[in-house]
Amino acid sequence: MNPLHIQTDVLVIGSGAAGMMAAKAAANEGAKVVLVDKSLVGRGGATILAQMTVAVALGEAEEDNADIHFEDTMKGSRGMADPEIVRTIVDRGPELIKEVEGYGVKWARTPDGKHSQVVAPGHSRRRCVYVDILNTGGATSAGLRKAIWKDESIERLKNIMITKLVIEDGTVVGAVGFAMETFQPVMIAANAVILATGGLTEIYERNSASANMTGDGFMLAAETGAELRDMEMVQFFPIAHLYPPLVGIDPIMWDPFRYKLGGRLLNGNHEEFMDKYNSEVAGKYTAARDQTTFAIFKEVEAGRGTPHGGAYLDFRMVPEEQLKEAFGPVIQILKNQGVDLTKDMVEVAPMAHFTMGGIRVNRTMETTVPRLYACGELIYGMHGANRLSGNAITEALVTGRIAAESAVKAERRQEPSGRLQAELEQELRRLEQLWHPREVDKDEVSMLSVKRELQELMWEGAGPLRTETSLREALDKLHELSARVEGTALARQTYYALTLVEKIELLHMLKLSESIIIGALARRETRGAHVRLDYDHAYDTAVSTTFRLESEGQWTMKEIPLPRAANV
Template identity: 50%
Template sequence: MEITTPLETDVLVIGAGGAGMYAALEAAKAGADVILADRSLIGRGGATVMAQMTVAVALGEQTPDHWEHHLADTLAAGRGLCDEKLAAILCEDGPRRIREMDDWKVGWAREDGHIKQVQAPGHDRPRCVYVDFLSTGPAVSKTLRAQLNDANGVRRIGDLLITDITVRDGEACGATALHVSSGRIVPIAAKAVVIATGGLTRLYRRNSASSNMGGDGYALALRAGAELIDMEFVQFFPIGHLAPRLVGMDPIMWDPFRYKLGGKLLNAEMREFESDYATRDTRSDGRYVLTRDLATYAITKEVEAGRGTPAGGAYLSFQHVPPEEIRRAFGPVVDRLAANGIDLAHQPIEVAPIAHYHMGGIRVGETLETGIAGLFACGEAIGGANGANRLSGNAITESFVFGALAGHRAALKAKQRPIPSLDAANSAVDFLRSAEQRDAPNVAASIVALQSLMADYVGPFRTEDKLRIAIDRLAEMTRDLGDRPLVSSSGSFDPVLIDWLDLRSMLLVAQAVALPALSRTESRGAHQREDHLGLDDAWQLNQIVAMTDRGLDIKTAKEKAAA
């Protein structure tokens, strides 16, 4: 493989979703030269651009509110595992970022001259803002891209797959990348590095993520020597679209319909069942509206009891809502649904849980710096703020808040350091150059097999037997993968090499989920053990994952203050 001329920058931001773009903007505002790198198009990949829902923030525009009320709801959703300092930063700085986006003309919906705020499960009052119920993420991403167009000092480089963080004497000093289309190796020297690569939901067969959300950032952090936290907590969105076929629309689009129009979850007997699973602490308004972990549990249990729909989920019905009210609430969306053969006034649709978000991630302190000096992380790539279960609406808020904070702090760190030199001896470069053609399992098929394994054995409801099967199979797949990258006979763009690198990271991250899931012998938040029902006070602990010469090491910590 050819090596390009090394790149140099003050701050390297890896990942160009909402968090990465915000980090790049704030780092540049603080005077840093920035490279914003992404394996796909800048501002077009990741989770933010796909988000169609609402953004939680204590603006108090329509209902009296304070960030401490938002914090209380966030901590309650986190089931005792939130890093309270990180959660407080999220809730306190949220209003400033939402108003900043408003100044940038993102187009938050308004009512009577105020930014409109609506109710969502887990919140004690209407708190969530939106652009419109199906375009919030695209509007946010477009706004951030426009800000980047006007920013000075940000080089945007797409098609760049970061394979390893460069660490020297305990400090991050850059990265090694593969330029996907040309197949060339790109060394990057940086005074500070920000990981903003999002989550890991691509590990699962049914997911709502972009195709590049396979846990790249977690693997980068582990191999660099940083720690991960709360990796067992994967949030499954309870009402991902299942049937009939839906083309060109997001599979998790049904939440706003459900909230705004009072959609009912029905089993095969056409009986509403949410109240069967509700407890006093899950009521967010006058109706039973289950939090996401409990709604996932309810649908799964209805299916297991033989009360599932033909496609294996539950019905979501709006047949009790007058057709004119459906159209008044969602207008053009109704026409898009009709093009898919869906008439909400006369038929229910089928929904089922879908992997949607990851509460865990890279362990950081209050400045969002990891245990490796000069290595920061933000957005869904970090763990701690959400504990065992993320409160509805917090995802985009954290991409803004933590993206801005990580970019600012990385720029300050960069001012304290000279540009690092890149050694001629670079193990990451040597690793890529060791790529070879050989007989090996089909890596694309292996990714599909991994997704099925995680869905069936490390999904929403776990047992010791299932987890041990998964861990053994993951170890076997890792051995089969081999130690050297696999290439095809193509010269530049090589999908076999890309899949091999992806599978390498996905297998490492899958083990980082399965191992602490086996250790946690209780059910808490999004981690549900069918052989260990209910909370165990002894497990009000965070699990920390680190990489050693022997493999992954798991330890526990009480993460009530920042790491």
């Protein structure tokens, strides 16, 4: 089959909020853009699932500015955020909120016409805007989708699996991969490439991610020689739904209602407990996510957990009319499934939610590889050891725009050489060998079954609570799984290369899981979301773990001291 050969100014890989913003911003600057995604454009990733708020220092609800937002974010990061990256993002947050409003994103307003803003844990001001309390991410994605659909400078390609970035003379010149439906080869020459593929939390058994968040962008970057940092820093959302089973309900949907109503967290003995860990006042919601996650698991560890291993979330003290007003139609959905919040408590527990480590970038969002940029959840620097609620979409929008502004300024290169064609041919041979190392009539092993093994392994061994023993046992089992997957032969398929995609994704997940465990073993402290039960204190000096992928496929890691940490 003849390859699909495209030439463009800017190639954007991934189409969540960061990718769509990057594509639109590059097009606005006059660039020809190709926006490619392994699923439907603008329909995957984390943003579309986000329900809550976006943190920007508009100062319309109370006195606020970017300096205060910066201070709150740095404090919340437990000494681990990159000040330059944080400064860059918080300074431009208000600008981007107003830009997407122009794309049709209708932020809630007060009766006098100001943006409605609420406080979220870790923020010292009412600075978080929202569309409605359960549709902020969906509305943001919808506005950006409409904007890119209307722009003729943006070519959108769905169901394309990019498997390799092509480097010539140390600089990225494009990418190669295949169309998933037909296995048609694809090569895209680009003056600059922007990675926007989102996080890697699909590697955990309990996670809030869409199924396509398998860490592809981290591996594409690492395989070109880009540097990754603090991969062990994964955020676990503290009050994700645990029990009873519910259908059609996002597991992290309880958070905004706790903002509004002050739902109580109780242990298995029906006792409030947050005051012991964070001095949180009864019925209030002020503890940051890492603190709440830690508190819930410590109660479980002490034998005071709920029957299914979490905590109770209790709204029974809230008047019924107030519940109905806050929950809207959700109250009836819950009642239809046997949950009456005026009488019943629900069980909640932490769930893998966000990747806080990632690709090292500078303030222009350029990686350590020239002309290769990254944005959104892929980057290191904004969150450190704890992400504040509301900072994720801010990061996605701002870094997507900055990556695009930087990419279109890259000096124009000459016509691409034959390197792209040669790399495509080599990559196709590699993929063929990966898919069919030998001829078989049916798949030797289901990639989905191995994926479930990996998710369970990472949850138990490198999840919210970690020890030297659990991490080393997980690393040994991880190597066994990797060897099994590498050698597995899959049956030939005439159309739709789904099993090949599953194997590629699983290998990405395995290799990134290894980086998480290596970093977690090296970080002999408890800091933010990284909890080592065998090291319960943080060092005065924070250290960043830096990862590079060597040519033989092994991680090398070194530790870089950061400025003396405050408020860890």
